[in-house]
Amino acid sequence: MKKIILTFPLLTSFALAEQPSLEELTNQRVLEGQEQMLEMVTKIQDLQDQREQDKERVKNSPMLDSTSRDFSSSSIPIQMQSQTQEPPTEQEILLRKQAVRSQNLNAIQGQFFAKNYKGTENTITIDYENNNTYKIRTRIAMTSTMIFPQKIKNFILGDNVGFEVLEVPNSQNTIAIRPKLIGVDTSLAVFTEDGKLYSFYIFSTDFKSWKNPHLVVFVKDKRTTIEKSKDPFFDEYFYVEEGINKLRVKKKEVYKRYKIKAKKQNTWLMPEEVFSDNNYTFFKYDKTRYPQIPSVYVVVDKQDSPIETRVIGDFVIAETVADKFTIRIGEAYVCIEREKAQKGK
Structure with a gap:
């Protein structure tokens, strides 16, 4: 009986050409x-x-004196020398x-790489109401930043072992919560300068959690909105404000007739809005679009003179009223001129 032998010379080459799997990599x-x-x-x-x-x-150097050698060769044991260990060098x-x-810890949370992840899942807004306690999901190795509508006066954290509260420099209405343990919970009470109390339930997770942690928490207070509507000045004034910073503007004093001139390459520096009252001039700039805060100058005798300014929200506020201003960032500049009010208007 004849034996039939089949050879497949290409199979070996194809097998060798197989790419390593993800697990092997x-x-x-x-x-x-x-x-x-x-x-x-x-x-x-x-x-x-x-x-x-x-x-x-x-130790064996001949430069040592006899006294040192006597002590070093003494038969009396010096336990301190044998037990003392020098700290590691830098x-x-x-x-x-x-x-x-260099170790791969494989501790990355998969939720951040989900196909339907939009980037807004880690930010929440709380419309705070009386007698309610709100849940905040934190995660080990991350901080949860909480922004309040008013300046924080004090806070009480239930567990200082599992969590810590960090105060944010130059932001008196903001705190950050950092969990130090996994799978623990506690309470947080925040008191603001206007006498209000905010209550929260805080719990910690790790990278294995299938839910997104709350990394940014905006706290809005419906009570503050209601109180503003009852403000006796509500119809007569409006407010330029951000957090605890607030400036009241009388509606009847608002003047908006300003000309804005800029070279073609500097049009990006033109403010979105310009207006003034009897004390201040307001220039609106979206903070997220500009690399730095523009500098404002008053034009006096065709010369730029520095002027005191402050920033509240998206407004750069010059603490004066003038006919001409120059706004600069680096070499770019914009000229702003106040139009004269027409009679009868």
């Missing part, structure tokens, strides 16, 4: 990280051995940090 990266860590540890050990050799060389600490960083 991940394992390869982990092995590379472990090799780097071992290399770092070896370097640290070499540094320690070198330091011990240097100490031994100094180079050793740096190498240890690099060894830790």
Whole structure:
């Protein structure tokens, strides 16, 4: 009986050409990280051995005086010398940090890479009402920033072991919550300068959670809105405000007739709106669009003179009223001129 032998020379080449799987690539990266860590540890050990050799060389140096030799060769044991361990050098600490960083911890939260992730899932707005307690989901290795409508006077955190509250410099209506443990909860009470109390239930998660943490929390107060509507000046004034910063503007004093001139390459610096009352001139700029706050100058005798300004929200406010202004950022500038009011208008 004849045997039929079939050969497939191309199968071997195709099999060899197969690409490694994702799991194999991940394992390869982990092995590379472990090799780097071992290399770092070896370097640290070499540094320690070198330091011990240097100490031994100094100890046996002929430059030591007889008193030192007597003490060093004494039969009385000096336990302090044998037990004392010198702290690691800066180079050793740096190498240890690099060894830790080279490890792949595989601790990235998958929710941030979901196909339907839009970027707004980690920001919430709370319309606060009396007698309500609101939940805030935090995550280890991240902070949750809370912005209140008024200046914070005080706060009470139920658990200082599992959480910490950080005060934000130059922002008196903002705090940040940082969890220190996973799977714990506590309460947070915030008191603002206008005498109001806000109550929250805080709990912590980790990267395994399938829900997004609350990284930015805007707290709005319906009570404040209602009180504003009852303000006796509500019909006569309006407010330019941001947080605790507020400037009241009398509606009857508002003047909006201003000419804005700029070269073609500087039109991006033109303000969205210009108006004034009897004390201030307001220039509106969207803070998210500009790299820095524009500088405002008053034109006196065809010369730019610096003027005091303040920033509230999207408004740069000059603390004066004038016929001509120049606004600058770097080499770019814009000229603004107040039109004369026509008679009967």
